[in-house]
Amino acid sequence: MKVPEVTLDKIKDARARIRDKVNKTPCIYSLTLSRILQKEVFLKLENLQLTQAFKVRGNVNKMSLLTQDEKNRGVITASSGNHGQGLSLAALRDGVKATIVLPEVAPKNKIDKIKENKAEVIIKGKTYDDASHYAHTLAKEKNYVYIHSFNDLDIIAGNGSIGLEILEEVPQAQMIICPIGGGGGISGVSLAAKQLKSDIKIVGVEAEKAPSMLKSIEADKIIELNTSDTFADGIAVKKPGEINFRIVKKYVDSLVLVSDREIKSAIYILAKEAKIIAEGAGAASVAALLFKKIDTKNISRIVCMISGGNIDVDMLKDILNEFSS
Template sequence: MIDLKTIYEAHERIKNVITETPFAHAPRLSQESGCNVYLKKENLQVTGAFKIRGAYNKIASLSDEERSRGVIAASAGNHAQGVAMAAQIFGTRALIVMPESTPLTKINGVSYYGAEVILAGSNYDEAYAYAARYGEEHGMVFVHPFADEAVMAGQGTIAIEMIESMNDMDAIVIPVGGGGLISGMASAIKALAPHIRVVGVGAVGAPAMRESYDAKQAIDSTSVRTIADGIAVRDTSPITLSHILETVDEFVSVDDEEIANAILFLLEKQKLVVEGAGAVGVAALLHHKLDHFRNKKVGVVLSGGNMDVTLLSVIIEKGLIKSGRKMKLTVTLIDKPGALMQLTRMLQDLNANIVHIAYDRTSTTLAYGDANVMIHLETKGSEHQSQIRALLKEHRYLSSEEH
């Protein structure tokens, strides 16, 4: 466990830099999950994620000589922005190594704070190896995103704020990637309120820490693949694993479909933009991974909100289709004047709004004299879509549907 005194010292050190983010009841999520849910909105933190807490605490703990040599870090984005902002405050050079697949919004976020960016490797672990090697060669101080006591202590300050606001929670649900956030938070929780159960949530596509927790020994993954890029860590840190085994009561995993559903739920029902890593706790609740806390008071950490807007647009589009609010059809017509008007008039009569239409008469799968019409419709749910399918069938249109 991280010493509680160390975490309180970190809280005092960072309090004038960070935002003490809201910790508020979520009525709709409570209703959907059957738990009494409160959200710690670190997605509203300065830099858009909790990582500034640990990064600032670490850099503030360095000597003047160490800061003069500059700092280097490897990150998928949020830790990078935290290090960059903290270094800017201290007037220290910062170099951030990020995976080549890092979303542009996170690269721009780092550059905004004046840090230099190098893109290297296909995932965090390859970027980490490059950064560690570069830092050693150039005498820079490496700021680890999770396996560092000062960083973990900084992240643990979230738990202090939550417990000071509400000390009668039954459980606190925390995202897990490399394990720095949950190590710091769980240490504070078990020291301040040991009755609170600590629940870690990871991504199915990044299973190393979950498998290590179950096996009680460090197990690395061969690869990671998840939309929750902030917790897409391939290798398990023995340092954070030891804290997790000591302080974490249970560990669950959610897949990308469940994470996407949680992102869309938070956007639509809670009016919150939360990235994949930040949404895993809500995903676990919505998809009944934590039903044993039904009617209990549960705190959930929304760890970050630096969402790639391109990915967000895909999640929204798929969500509209799955919820029956959008429909994509391909209908085969006889290619003659008035045929398309007849089809669109039928759809108009059913109050289906056409938002996109395309016409194809050259596909080799078509009979001569036929044409395919690709139509995207705004619809009013599954019953409305059933009416559209029935009408097309009644009028003997050949149609297929994209799901």
């Protein structure tokens, strides 16, 4: 099976393309987490991205590569929220009509942000995968250009800019830990990081209730789950992308699972101890470290990707109350 390649030059080109349109987020040393874990822990803060999530990077790159004819047709996608925010913002800036299809479980705060970007919002189905099926059908009916949230090489190249930034800011990093939904983020990060530093370890983290990438790697073929019932909507994906599956299989060293309670505990610790607001998906990387899901025996310098911070305020309040009592 041939692995789709995104060369380092293509990732660097993508970063040059998006440089003035997205934030270069900080990768900070966390004294608090370093003391808790007895390692040097750094946090790549994509919760400080324009849309409070990394997805806008790939979206801006993709939008910049569309032809004028494709832009005139309008774009459509399915999203649990963060990809929809990123695509709708990129489309708004380029004067392109955007339609975002979201599942019923999409958080209201993410839906509201997409509407602020003047996109048409359609709520359809119980899961991301239901929304995706409808969005593909609508794309054919209306001749819209479908922009996949993760199974797309241009999206992956844009997301690869995160890997470049991490190793520029923390060249001594020995491991990067990334959350996984469909695999668009970790595909970009692993491709960039492994081409720059071949011995760096890349670890992917999924929710126990949505282990679609892990199950697929174990089976050596794409597996679609029956459910993806995790509160961490950003990684609640029943079926990983084909492109992402191949990249993860080649470049990612290990995959681990965390429970919803472990993710919530990481959200609480990040807020209380590090003063960082992360959504469920964004805190998954830290959860994996805190609950010792990863073998770090010979690793001393670790970067955790905080992939997003778009957590509903009421949910955050409930988590803080639950773990402080």
